[in-house]
Amino acid sequence: MMADSALRHVVLSDGADLDGFRRAVRALASARVSPDAVVFMTGAAPDLFGDSFAADAPPVALPKGVGALIASVVCHRDPERYALLYRLVFRVLNGERALLEVPSDPLVHRLDLMARTIRRDLHKMHAFLRFRRVAGEEGERFVAWFEPDHFILEATAQFFIDRFRSLDWTILTPVGSMRWDRLSLVYGPPAAREDAPAGDRFEEGWRDYYESTFNPARVNPKAMRAEMPKKYWRNMPEAASITALIREAPGRMAGMIDREATMPAKRKPERALEAMWDQEPKTLAALNAVIAAAGPLVPGATQAVPGEGPVGAALAFVGEQPGDQEDLQGRPFVGPAGQLLSRALREAGIDREAAYLTNAVKHFKFEERGKRRIHAKPTAGEVKHYRPFLMKELALVRPRLVVALGATALLALSGKALPVTKVRGPLRLDDYDGYVTVHPSYLLRIPDEAEKRRAYAAFVDDLSRINAMVA
Ligand code: URA
Secondary structure, eight states, X not given: OOOBOXXXXXXXXXXXXXXXXXXXXHHHHHTTBOGGGEEEEXXXXXXXXOOOOOTTOOOOOOOHHXXXXXXXXXXXXXXXXXXXXXXXXHHHHTTOTTGGGOTTSHHHHHHHHHHXXXXXXXXXXXXXXXXXXXXXXXXXXXXXXXXXXXSOHHHHHHHHHHHSTTSOEEEEETTEEEEEOSSOEEEEOOOOGGGSOOOOTHHHHHHHHHHHHOOGGGOOHHHHXXXXXXXXXXXXXXXXXXXXXXXXXXXXXXXXXXXXXXXXXXXXXXXXXXXXXXXXXXXXXXXXXXXXXXXXXXXXXXSOOOOBSOTTOSEEEEESOOOHHXXXXXXXXXXXXXXXXXXXXXXXXXXXXXXXXXXXXXXXXXEEETTEEEEOOOOHHHHHHHHHHHHHHHHHHOOSXXXXXXXXXHXXXXXXXXXXXHHOXXXXXXXXXXXXEOOHHHHHHOOSHHHHHHHHHHHHHHHHHHHHHHO
């Protein structure tokens, strides 16, 4: 069959119109239209400028690599992208099936470079996009502003859904926006920087994290700017620290060398896991940013629930995991068990505000029953996964006494599955003076009222003893 050489006009949507391009390719390829006879346009009114194509043209069978290359290159801003891609498709379908294996071919070379540029742009967006927390009438939402170089919004969607599935988030860019409401994704119009919130309380956490993981020995401003171009700095809270950190790097290096000469290496089992953090967080805010960024081990939680209370608190109370209310509010011990704990602390003369309250596991794990989210006990493996976070947290708070509330906290702190009833009372917990008692939710579950009152009184007695131990 001869190639059809009548001039065709293909009008595609602005941005990366992968579906439109695929439809056009099917129709053009089935009519064997030569690439020299096609003009691709974007954003024009299709009915005025475009030719109509048969909607039922059969799919074209392309090698896998060609399909992947198309999906990538359509994201490029180059106005010639569709014409170049159609030229590739035409050649592949007309005797050059292994064309992609010829990297020296000028067309293949150019398309490869374009795909590489897109990969880099995707990487930048994955790495440098920062959400800001916004409190609204429907609850909390997270909004980010980002300026990609190319039309990559849709290509990044799955990455952000996988990472932040349990959050309600919106990404705004000058080429379009997308909103994930925990169930579905909706694309919206382009946005302006002013549409995004300016800052939130997480900023400090990111900044602290960056400062505490910044390694002055590795500082290379040129490489840093190449990897993290300045245009992204405006949206990244931690970037506010970059200039000062670079300036201070030589002095900090000298300090590091001095310290290395005098500090013996400390060996602890959790060191291996902590190595994952590259450099250990040096503040609670930095640690909490790491925990939040790590995400839940079991999908579902709305957010990580960090510990709460002052550094240097005499008492640290460790619970099991956040419950439904804690998960929604992002604070520990605010639900029914937390309210019972507050009451018992008050009766024992302990100021809740002066104590540090946290959990062994940092994310809510639950089973859905209808509309209710029912607490599901963390496994020993999950407790172990979160242990380095808990131990780092305690090392930063430096309490004089650590209280294990229930069996999960006891497992996390001692590394052993011990029955609370057998060891209730003072007990050494890892490097800390400790005290083991029941979890307040155990008291809530006792069905017999008289028994419940007795158990509650014993719990308040424990708390009074604990108070006396740090008086
Ligand atoms: N139970 C816990 O162990 N921790 C909380 O924060 C709430 C309930």
